[in-house]
Amino acid sequence: MAESKTHHVVMLPWSAFGHLIPFFQLSIALAKSGIHVSFISTPKNIQRLPKPPSDLSHLLHFVEIPLPSSLDSSHLSGGEATVDIPFDKIQYLKLAWDQMQNPVKEFVSTLQPNWIICDFHPHWIVEIAKELHVKLMYYSVYSASTMVFFGPPGPLRAETSPEVLISPREWVTFPSSVAYQRNEAIAFYQGAYIENVTGLRDMDRVASIVDGANAVAFRSCYEMEGEYLNLYQELIGKPVIPIGLLPPEMSERRLVDESWSKTFEWLGAQATKSVVFVGFGSECKLSKEQVFEIAYGLELSEFPFLWALRKPSWAIHDQDSLPLGFCERTAERGKVCFGWAPQKEILAHKSIGGSLFHSGWGSIIETLMFGRTLVVLPLIVDQPLNAKALVDKGLAIEVKRNDEDGSFSRDDIAKCLREAMILEEGDKLRINTREVAKVVGDLKLQHDYMEAFVKFLRT
Numbered sequence: 332m333a334e335s336k337t338h339h340v341v342m343l344p345w346s347a348f349g350h351l352i353p354f355f356q357l358s359i360a361l362a363k364s365g366i367h368v369s370f371i372s373t374p375k376n377i378q379r380l381p382k383p384p385s386d387l388s389h390l391l392h393f394v395e396i397p398l399p400s401s402l403d404s405s406h407l408s409g410g411e412a413t414v415d416i417p418f419d420k421i422q423y424l425k426l427a428w429d430q431m432q433n434p435v436k437e438f439v440s441t442l443q444p445n446w447i448i449c450d451f452h453p454h455w456i457v458e459i460a461k462e463l464h465v466k467l468m469y470y471s472v473y474s475a476s477t478m479v480f481f482g483p484p485g486p487l488r489a490e491t492s493p494e495v496l497i498s499p500r501e502w503v504t505f506p507s508s509v510a511y512q513r514n515e516a517i518a519f520y521q522g523a524y525i526e527n528v529t530g531l532r533d534m535d536r537v538a539s540i541v542d543g544a545n546a547v548a549f550r551s552c553y554e555m556e557g558e559y560l561n562l563y564q565e566l567i568g569k570p571v572i573p574i575g576l577l578p579p580e581m582s583e584r585r586l587v588d589e590s591w592s593k594t595f596e597w598l599g600a601q602a603t604k605s606v607v608f609v610g611f612g613s614e615c616k617l618s619k620e621q622v623f624e625i626a627y628g629l630e631l632s633e634f635p636f637l638w639a640l641r642k643p644s645w646a647i648h649d650q651d652s653l654p655l656g657f658c659e660r661t662a663e664r665g666k667v668c669f670g671w672a673p674q675k676e677i678l679a680h681k682s683i684g685g686s687l688f689h690s691g692w693g694s695i696i697e698t699l700m701f702g703r704t705l706v707v708l709p710l711i712v713d714q715p716l717n718a719k720a721l722v723d724k725g726l727a728i729e730v731k732r733n734d735e736d737g738s739f740s741r742d743d744i745a746k747c748l749r750e751a752m753i754l755e756e757g758d759k760l761r762i763n764t765r766e767v768a769k770v771v772g773d774l775k776l777q778h779d780y781m782e783a784f785v786k787f788l789r790t
């Protein structure tokens with residue numbers, strides 16, 4: 332009992348699956364190291380998480396805190412995660428969380444954990460942690476290169492403009508092309524640097540938490556992001572801890588849902604490393620023009636492909652999502668699967684040679700772990716910054732987007748895929764990818780990072 336009291340962590344992730352999942356993965360890793368974890372989220376979000384291993388049930392506790400009933404329900408319509416809510420209403424989800432500080436405080440005060448590990452949204456947790464004498468850690472689900480680009484609390488709080496975001500930042504002391512294009516800078520500026528209905532800008536939230544935290548953790552490692560991790564520590568003047576890449580543990584006996592057996596049979600019939608996997612993560616909402624251009628690009632490329640496509644909101648039926656006749660024309664060599672795909676198991680399959688991704692940090696790590704070449708077509712938030720950092724390291728080929736409106740062409744998609752999939756053209760990319768795959772897939776190395784992190788939490 333005394334042991335559990337000494338090492339207890341409260342997790343406070345933002346209500347988006349691109350955040351809930353990395354917090355969940357970290358919770359599992361900590362529980363496996365004997366740390367008690369209380370994972371706070373709303374009831375529906377907790378129900379939608381994967382089931383944790385049953386032998387961890389005494390260490391990993393899920394704490395359901397419902398959204399406040401006082402919030403005008405028409406804004407969220409019963410949704411509890413960003414995926415359920417139109418983009419312009421997501422600010423109300425932040426407002427809802429701001430109204431949840433009392434139940435969170437009550438819980439923390441009863442539990443008296445050693446650490447609170449939080450996301451970017453609950454700026455009020457800084458005061459709670461101080462008052463209750465609990466240490467606070469900010470866990471960034473973004474890469475270290477992205478956080479270096481955003482900068483320390485000073486620049487985060489400063490008046491800025493989209494103009495500032497289109498060049499690499501002046502505090503970066505080594506060659507780096509990490510920056511937004513014009514249209515991306517404008518979109519990001521509007522979402523993060525302008526006050527929303529909560530009375531705050533998102534960047535003020537990040538600044539308060541980085542300022543108030545005792546340390547910052549990244550899902551990263553020195554082998555991949557050493558220069559950015561060291562620079563971020565210098566910039567914020569407090570411990571920055573890479574927890575490792577949390578590579579997915581693949582069990583040979585792991586069963587994929589039966590409905591996928593035909594797709595895996597199809598994959599099994601393809602030549603080794605011949606198939607391109609296409610995915611756009613859990614958050615991106617693709618327009619009709621974007622989906623169609625990707626489809627035509629795949630068609631032009633002539634490679635076998637497996638596309639995990641979530642039905643866009645503008646389509647009524649799954650099949651409306653694609654250009655007329657696309658499935659028939661590509662039936663011999665391609666498959667489009669609608670809904671949530673077993674991405675890790677697909678990437679692990681020997682027939683997959685490369686991928687076309689949105690450049691979400693989680694998908695990058697998974698793709699590199701399995702040594703698959705990356706073509707990146709970044710769309711929102713940190714994705715354009717991740718793409719530039721990968722290109723700097725010779726680890727990806729980036730699809731060109733128009734600087735003014737972000738549009739891209741089918742020809743360029745096909746060209747990038749050819750470069751990534753054909754040996755002579757993409758030779759350098761393949762060599763770099765193989766080298767990094769050794770690091771990401773080195774489970775002992777990644778385990779050592781987690782061990783060092785746990786040691787830090789225990790001291």
Ligand SMILES: O=c1ccn([C@@H]2O[C@H](COP(=O)(O)OP(=O)(O)O[C@H]3O[C@H](CO)[C@@H](O)[C@H](O)[C@H]3O)[C@@H](O)[C@H]2O)c(=O)[nH]1
Binds near residue numbers: 348639691
């Ligand atoms: O059909 C699917 C789609 C996704 N995934 C999994 O979901 C995760 C997706 O993670 P990521 O690639 O990071 O994409 P998003 O969920 O879209 O990520 C959001 O959060 C990331 C940080 O975690 C940011 O880097 C991204 O920009 C932001 O969109 C990965 O583990 C995938 O394996 C599936 O298993 N099946």
